[in-house]
Amino acid sequence: MSTPRVLVVDDEVDIRKLIEITLARMGVETDAAENVECARERLADEQFDLCLTDMRMPDGTGTDLVRHIQTHHPTLPVAVITAYGNTDDAVECMKLGAFDFVSKPVDIHMLRKLVESALSLESPASPRTPQPAQTALVGETAGIRQLRKTIEKLGRSQAPVYITGESGTGKELVAREIHSQGTRRHGPFVPVNCGAIPSELMESELFGHLRGSFTGATQDKEGLFQAADGGTLFLDEVADLPLHMQVKLLRAIQERSIRPVGAKAETPVDVRIVSATHHDLAERVREGVFRQDLFYRLNVIQVTVPPLRERMADIPRLANSLLAGIAERYGLSQPPTLTPDAVERLQGHSFPGNVRELDNVLERAVALTDNDRITADDLQVDPAPPASMNAGDDADGLRNELEDLERQRILEALQATRFNKTKAAERLGMSFRQLRYRTKKLGID
Template sequence: PGMTGIQLLQQLRQSGSELGIIVITAFGTIDQAVEALKLGADDFLTKPLDLDAIREAVFRVLERQRLSLTHDTELSHFHGIVGKSQAMQSLFHDASRLAKSDAPILILGESGTGKELLARAIHQESSRHEAPFVPVNCASIPADLMESEFFGHVKGAFTGANEARKGLFHSAQGGSLFLDEIGEMPINLQAKLLRALQEKTVRPVGGEREEPVDVRIIAATHRHLEKEIEQENFRSDLFYRLETFSLRIPPLRERGTDIEHLVFALIDKHAEAQGKQIEQIEPEALNSLLNYSYPGNVRELENAIMRAVTLSEAGVLQHQDLPERLREQSSQQKSSTDTTPTLSGEVLPGTQIPAPAPARWPSLEEVEKRYIRKVLEATGGNKRRTAEVLGIARRTLYRRLEDSEE
């Protein structure tokens, strides 16, 4: 009451509602239909109504929403790994393609970037997903036990070998063996690993015959293996065998606005795990989480959020709940700059303001509008590309641009 259907449609879309909307009118014209669709209606019907037409219109709206939801989920997640940035989208694409083969893969990345998560995701995406995924950290196994751990041993092979034992290759039969920190593997064992890769057989310690194995190798390291080769700590032939298909996980500092999605996804994850409900985040706490440098990458971010959720009270995540190093860097940034940080930690043009009092900062809505305009400028006014960069639907972008012009 008190407004037209077009006005109601406008109000719903301006409020951010993603509801499917079908406009029904007794006096439909082409101009009205065009206006309704431009304002965000999903379909436009005129009376008298035909039940089949209504059914088809509802089906079309539901199908579009299903496809949109599926597309958004595929874009932002890869088997539980969150990432909407261009770097992560490219990584997901390459990982998905490589998962379809049985070739060895080498995952490169700094500590804490999620190398094991990516290895698990590749396994889940592959035809081997119903077989075991066996992770092993090469740095955690004593050098004198490593050969037995990987290839197994026969009874009496060495002192204490009172019975035969299968190795990790046998445990991963039909599946994937993840060799984390492969740069720590002793060079004498590297030769035997290379033989296992080439021949698809292993010989248990003390054994006299080769045993066939069907295992896909996924290796990972934070080291520069080329330098290790120069120092004769890593075999070049093994490196070239693994490096044919390599994936690099970018550090968190190179992932742009991914940190925003990660912060909220991890808060939800740990709140649910602890049976808590986080209803509010102090602005200062959010600012610290978004602008910290994270030398420990996603692992450090997750640990910080797990701690904060654990310490939170009354559904509020406060600045004091964060680790001291995050709070300290935040206070140093505030005292050393008089510019306004954006959600991604960049500085927007034209936002010079006195920094000491957070209460004087622009509202989140103002920062969002400026950020959208900045991305739009960077893409040369290309709205499709802008929507992709922001990780939102084009319809949502149009609505927010209209809001910013009011």
Template sequence: MKPNLLIVDDDEAIRSQLRWALADDYNVYSAGDRLLTLELWRQHRFPVVLLDLGLPPRPADPDEGLATLTALLELDRNVKVIIVSGQGEKGNALRAVAEGAYDFLTKPVELEELRVILRRAFYLADLERELRQLHALYGGEGFEGLIGDCPGMQAVFHTIRRVAPSDAPVLILGESGTGKEVVARAIHRRSPRREGPFIPINCGAIPENLLESELFGHERGAFTGAHVQRKGRIEMAEGGTLFLDELGELPLPLQVKLLRYLQEQTIERVGGRETIPVNARVIAATNVDLRKAMEAGRFREDLYYRVAVVTIQLPPLRERGDDVVLLARTFLRRFAAEVKRTPAPQFTSAALRAIQRHDWPGNVRELENRVRRAVIMAEGRAITPEDLELADPGAAPPPLRTLREIRDAAERTAILNALQRNQWRIAPTAQELDISRPTLYELMERLGIQKPTSSS
């Protein structure tokens, strides 16, 4: 396949000439201003960009072109930007290179010289990409247990490095299965609190009548069954980090108590009157849109601004490009070692195609579970799409012969997607599908839907 190349120039004639001259070697895209340049880059993630310095609204000076260079490098520090400009003064050349440009050419461009520079730029970009992937694959499980080469994950790694040394509260956003707890643990390990405890609690997995005691602890005799005094998760996190997973599920009364702790750094146990100081950093995570929850009155605005001092957005796996293959091979190597399969199995080309084309509604957790199962169940050295329980994209799907089969297939897909979005919790899934919980259980049994085994 030909690599993608982006040409940015305010002159349509020059864009057309370069497109015609380079079309045999590259898939050529073009833009005439900064806005379209960044929009196209987000869609195609070009490894190499040809950039004119003179862009609207001020084509007579280099400022807009240099601003576009800076914006591209902020999106991806590894992109190779070759400046092509009629403004060939030494000062502009030095300034562009100092700000991260790969090379600098003046107009009119010698086509053969441009071809050579492009070949070198693409070759270097490919080498760097392969090096990053190899490092992630074999270099100790990537960055603090997080594996990813795409710009979205590189931005996550950058934010972790910046925020970890501070005590600022962090809010991690992302779909279920994207690795929010792994990010929280990475922040903790890179923080001054690394020697202290990391205490997680899933606010959506504990019944509401028990959650207050789990968070804040209770005194002996505070309620029926409270035979001894017990510390809560907040108190247990003293000197370390408290991780509040699925914060969006926290009931409003407990949101008030959590806000008070964040403001005063003190708690009171259930049934107690003693004020207890607790020094713990709070990291929260959710797959709920908290802004919509605030509009609906389900989440307090003041609490949101307390926990969201720094926000980290995790991209879903379907938007991470080649990361899905990198992750699949990492899991394959890890699980083959766990079950002592030697020689280790390998993915067939059909399995890799199926991995790349699957939407992964359950994100990294779903991929991990499928690869774990395939390592256990595959009989030979080759792991096929069937071992992963994925359809082979090269094979024709079996025909659905009856209306009942078509309806069952559609219902099964809809229910599976809703369950994965809601972390396999029955009540919110039934609410989303607008059916009762008994009906959901009946449908799951009839359609053969079972909750996958969880993994750490």
């Protein structure tokens, strides 16, 4: 293999020399440019595997160079060097397509990790273990094809990703796909449900603690940030973070370091943050319950997972994939199949619980059926409602219809659990807080 080459763009000679010496010790060849114009000329005349650029230069900015590279050299990874404590410009560059950033004074350890990750993009992809069918993003509708294409592009970036979508659409699956297709795929993927951790334990869970730092802390404990070092930390239901933890999370993301409870010094961490929620986080910001600066840091790249009702054509393929997974869990020699009337029944159901509800419906049908073919009656779901809405009332009518279906599902779960809201929430696949919010909104006493 040829020696990798990196273009270093910085008007400060000392910074350039530090980076060049560091990369030379890694066996990387470097070339230098002292301004944006010089960098453009080098890029036009020579081939590079990575560009490292400062943000402030005499004739322009790193943002200008990122835009130029995205237009004229779109396969070239570019990372930016930003002043300490000023990451706004770096975040903007990552929105434009920059691979990552490093802050001044340059931490040699972090710089080496960044360069290794960026250069691995140009290396032949290492063999991957085939994913089981039930864990792949299954479907061929336009929304799913676009989602897969977006995830593939995200593999060339270290930018934080914010995943939106209704409950049950598969946001964690998308997060895992982002991780597995990126340069961090050999590192850990650590998921955490922010709504499931008690507020008083959240700091210790995320950042860890030292022995004796509080009552009951009998030994040092590693936090989830440290567990995800070198990989991806997935913050599910990030909207449930209390305000005091939002401040600490923001600092951890900006400084790329954490302070365990009871520690005097901060510990550097190298994690990619992927967050998700089924709430409208922008609305939470407007309501004053979620920090705007944290939202800005999390929402560098936004990915939306379509609801199942918008991809009904995927149901046959998706159902077969889910049935294969259910058969494996039940120890069946082969998965059951759906009769044509069962497929028609599924495609006529609105699925307010999305893919999670479809999986539950199929698992119940497998448990109850006496043979290897599932019929419409085995599914126990509502058939398609009659088409009775006028064109002008589509939006309001659909919203009301979905709320009625959701109200019916919640009431069924409450009745089945003798109105035990904790068990009902588990049955519906949501948190107790979410169920309380939905019952209040839907007027369920």
